[in-house]
Amino acid sequence: DTAVSQTPKYLVTQMGNDKSIKCEQNLGHDTMYWYKQDSKKFLKIMFSYNNKELIINETVPNRFSPKSPDKAHLNLHINSLELGDSAVYFCASSRRDTNTEAFFGQGTRLTVV
Amino acid sequence: AQKITQTQPGMFVQEKEAVTLDCTYDTSDPSYGLFWYKQPSSGEMIFLIYQGSYDQQNATEGRYSLNFQKARKSANLVISASQLGDSAMYFCAMREGKDAGNMLTFGGGTRLMVKP
Numbered sequence: 001d002t003a004v005s006q007t008p009k010y011l012v013t014q015m016g017n018d019k020s021i022k023c024e025q026n027l028g029h030d031t032m033y034w035y036k037q038d039s040k041k042f043l044k045i046m047f048s049y050n051n052k053e054l055i056i057n058e059t060v061p062n063r064f065s066p067k068s069p070d071k072a073h074l075n076l077h078i079n080s081l082e083l084g085d086s087a088v089y090f091c092a093s094s095r096r097d098t099n100t101e102a103f104f105g106q107g108t109r110l111t112v113v
Numbered sequence: 114a115q116k117i118t119q120t121q122p123g124m125f126v127q128e129k130e131a132v133t134l135d136c137t138y139d140t141s142d143p144s145y146g147l148f149w150y151k152q153p154s155s156g157e158m159i160f161l162i163y164q165g166s167y168d169q170q171n172a173t174e175g176r177y178s179l180n181f182q183k184a185r186k187s188a189n190l191v192i193s194a195s196q197l198g199d200s201a202m203y204f205c206a207m208r209e210g211k212d213a214g215n216m217l218t219f220g221g222g223t224r225l226m227v228k229p
Contacts, residue, residue, distance in 0.1 A: 031215050041152075041202055043219040056216055090158065096215050099146050099165050104158035 003027050006091045006105035013081055014113055021076045021108045023091030029103075031055075031096050032074040034066060037088040037107070049074055050096060081112045116140065117205050117220035125226050126195045133180070134190040134223045136205030144210045147188040148217065149179065152202040161203075164188055192225075200227045 006023040013019050025032065034046040048056035052068040063079045074091060088109050094102040118137045126132040138147065149161040164172045164179045172179040180189040192199055202224050206217040 033216060041222050043204065043222075045216045045218070048216045050215065088156065092158075092217075094215065094217075099163065101148055101160040101163055102217050103160070104150075107156050107158075109156075 003103050004091060004093055004105040006089075006108055008108060009106060010109050010111075012111045012113065015081055015083060017081050018077070018079045019081060019110070020078070021089055021091075021110075023074050023076070023105055025072055025091075025093040025103070027093055027103060029093040029095055030071055031094050032068065032071075033092045033094075033102065034074065034076050035090040035092060035104075037090060039087070043090070047074075047076075078110075081110075083112050086110055086112045115220075116218045117207055119205055119220035119223050121223045122221070123224040123226070125228055126192075126199075127228050128197060129194055131191060131193045132195055132225065134192070134203050134205075134225065136188045136190065136220060138186050138188060138205075138207050140186075140207065140209055142209040146208045147179070147181070148206045148208070149177070149188075149190045150204045150206060150219075151199075152204065152222075153198075154201070158204075162190065195227045197227050197229060200225060 004025045031050045033048050035043050037043050046060050047066045049068045065077045068074045088107045090107050091105040092102040145166045147164045151159045162174045162177045164181045171181050176193045178191045202222045204222045205220040
């Protein structure tokens, strides 16, 4: 059983389009995240949600909007896609403890052309 | 200032030898956790090992051990008896106390290449 699953795995789209990436976890965790991994492999937190409430919103353009319908889901919607949005996006989840690891989805490779 | 620093962008190691991947961190929070993840070429993020700030002993998990030096704020990963399958990107990460939003902050990563 997949612990954290995100879809799609690959997404190729044109500039200006709107797209969504879905994420679901079946681990019973209360915190979920979105990370962006750029072409140099650097991983940067975008959003952190705890019990469906936004905890952290790093300096992310407001074209990116996370939606958490329930504790098990955290979707990422991106409006007006730009070339610079091309990256791998990871969803992750964890318990809200400093001593527990985060579990990651397999990543979504977004390519904007 | 960067919270997690990995100074080795790339490293080679001979198969069956041990290798140390460096990680230094910066925090004023007394309660934090340190993590190492492996990212093979297939792209998934694989959790390897955890060290808590209050742990007295260094963490070990199979061939992985963490050389935790709290005063120096370093948490180096040691991989013993390297295997070809260990070739991957390795990320050090830190989670600070609850007030920091619980997120993992990552270093820039080290690409490890194991030579046969």
